[in-house]
Amino acid sequence: MSIVIINTGYSNIHSIRSAIRRVGYTSSVTDSIHDIKVADKIFLPGIGTAVSAMKMLIQNNLLSFIKKTNQPILGICLGMQLLGKYSYEGKKCILLNKISNSIKKLPNKNCSVPHIGWNTVCYTDSHILFQNIDDNTRFYFLHSYYMDINPHTISISTHGLQFCSSVAVQNFFGVQFHPEKSGYAGEQLIKNFLEI
Template sequence: MDIVIVDTGCANLKSIQVAVKNLGYDSIITSELSKISKSKKIFLPGVGTASAVMSILSKKNIIHIIRECKQKILGICLGMQLLCDFSEECNGVKTMGIIKSSVLRLKTNNLPLPHIGWNQITFSKTHPLFKNIPNNSRFYFVHSYIVPINKYTLSTTNYGVDFSSVVQKNNFFGVQFHPEKSGDIGAKLLKNFLEI
């Protein structure tokens, strides 16, 4: 199976590749359009700012390839947020517009930002992505912006407010946490995605 990790210029590309390798799959990190469009599964990672990653994707002409792709794609952390219409980050950034939602700054009252550490995801119905994953399992988060709960939300997490921790629209999946940093439970979710 051809698995592509889109080269977004961020720091966690190798850790995703290692996590996929540990599941018995080979993957390539690339920004080559032909390799992305011919792949069977795509990971869209993101660390840093929405404006920086959108700029990289724009320069490499990757945005339209992602918008048009029919294979399953998993946005991780910022990668999930980039699937939305718009982010409040950096005075406002237009993102890919696949999922009709804005990305908002996390308002937590007295809790520190960014939201860093292990937190639960809660889902109300079964889904292939959650196969063998108990409800309220804990995953590792690092973020200051959120996708509000919307019609594409598959699971929610609370950190001062409830927000979307997993979303899906057709072949587009997104997780706000880092499965590649979430131990055995994160590996299960990655395996489920690869086997959907």
């Protein structure tokens, strides 16, 4: 199986590649549209701003391809947020629009922003992405922006408010948390995605 991690230039790429290796698979890091087109599974990682991530996709001629591909894609952290319609981080930024929700800043009341650390993930429904993972398992989060709960939400977490912590729409999957930094449960989620 060919597995690629889109080279977004962010620091969590090495951690994702190591986690993939720990569950018995090998992957490559690339921004080559040719390599990404022939992959069986695609990871879209992200740390930073929506504007810089979308700019990178445009510069590498990946935006149109990603919008139209039928290959399974897992967006991680900012990579999940990119599946939304708009981000209000800085100036309003148009995203991939796979889910018609905008990305908003976490409210800074009764909680710290950014949301950093371990938090529970509660399933809204049984989903293959969470196979062999208990409901209310704790995953590692690091983010300041969030997606509202929507019809494609498959898990919910709470930090000041309830927010969407994972989504599934067609061949697109997204997790707001970092499975590559979440121990056994995170590795199981990565394995589940690779075996879809």
